[in-house]
Amino acid sequence: MTILVNRLTDNFAAEIRGVDLSQKIPSGDFADIKTAFEQHSILVFPDQPLTDQQQIIFSERFGELEKTINSKKQSGAGKPVTVLTNVGKGGEVIAPEDRRMVFNTGNQMWHTDSSFKPVPAMMSLLSGREVPSEGGETEFASMRAAYDGLDDKQKNELEHLICIHDFAYSRSLIDTSLLDREDRHELPPVRQAMIRINPVNRRKNLFLGAHASYVEGWPLEKGRTLIIELNRHITDNKYIYKHTWKRNDLVIWDNRCALHRGRPWQKIDKRVMHRTTVVGSMTV
Ligand code: OGA
Ligand code: MN
Numbered sequence: 001m002t003i004l005v006n007r008l009t010d011n012f013a014a015e016i017r018g019v020d021l022s023q024k025i026p027s028g029d030f031a032d033i034k035t036a037f038e039q040h041s042i043l044v045f046p047d048q049p050l051t052d053q054q055q056i057i058f059s060e061r062f063g064e065l066e067k068t069i070n071s072k073k074q075s076g077a078g079k080p081v082t083v084l085t086n087v088g089k090g091g092e093v094i095a096p097e098d099r100r101m102v103f104n105t106g107n108q109m110w111h112t113d114s115s116f117k118p119v120p121a122m123m124s125l126l127s128g129r130e131v132p133s134e135g136g137e138t139e140f141a142s143m144r145a146a147y148d149g150l151d152d153k154q155k156n157e158l159e160h161l162i163c164i165h166d167f168a169y170s171r172s173l174i175d176t177s178l179l180d181r182e183d184r185h186e187l188p189p190v191r192q193a194m195i196r197i198n199p200v201n202r203r204k205n206l207f208l209g210a211h212a213s214y215v216e217g218w219p220l221e222k223g224r225t226l227i228i229e230l231n232r233h234i235t236d237n238k239y240i241y242k243h244t245w246k247r248n249d250l251v252i253w254d255n256r257c258a259l260h261r262g263r264p265w266q267k268i269d270k271r272v273m274h275r276t277t278v279v280g281s282m283t284v
Pocket of ligand 1: 124260
């Protein structure tokens with residue numbers, strides 16, 4: 001079987017058909033998926049009902065999986081599947097004011113997964129198990145296309161900069177009480193390169209998002225202003241793909257070179273998403 005690849009925007013994102021991810025797919029098809037991933041950064045696989053075990057098996061073909069860190073905030077601590085849900089144990093919809101939901105609103109800021117860890121994520125795989133009838137989209141922004149959109153002078157200025165990424169900083173933008181002292185201790189700020197290079201095609205990209213707090217060696221405000229400007233540049237409409245979910249879509253994205261954010265939805269609707277995350281490599 002040969003996979004079909006359809007581009008979704010001029011810059012990035014593609015839809016993949018012609019595979020059944022619940023089965024062990026042939027190595028030739030897997031190689032084609034990997035090639036498409038390096039090229040397009042976001043891959044949408046429509047109509048892929050998966051159990052957690054099937055999702056884990058497919059995800060592990062790309063590499064080692066992260067374990068969820070939000071041990072006290074989310075169920076399933078230490079497991080390779082993170083469940084993003086607004087459905088409680090009794091099947092009821094959890095109120096948006098509930099602390100668990102407030103914590104998850106962090107996903108509505110433009111970010112790249114685990115950039116606050118010394119080893120950030122390479123890829124995330126998100127399976128839409130129950131999706132709202134309206135809203136609740138996930139938007140993606142290409143940090144590669146955004147890099148290409150800079151002029152040479154800007155590119156040179158940014159080339160060797162290091163950003164400090166800090167989970168406590170991004171969460172403080174929602175509510176300063178969301179992280180306790182123990183959480184802060186577990187997640188100290190980390191250094192990340194501002195410019196990354198894809199190891200396969202050598203294309204360069206910016207690497208920023210909500211966890212980027214300041215620029216190493218620069219006055220705090222000057223660095224923060226630059227980060228805010230660059231995040232605004234990356235998330236310009238021309239670099240965005242907006243994914244409207246259908247049930248059982250599997251969407252996978254390249255955290256090395258794309259930002260993403262969840263969009264709000266009518267909170268009476270259920271939204272249940274299961275995510276696996278593949279570990280990446282250090283950027284500095
Ligand atoms: C994530 C995430 C956004 C969404 O799973 O990492 O940011 O739309 N999700 O659920
Ligand atoms: Mn995320």
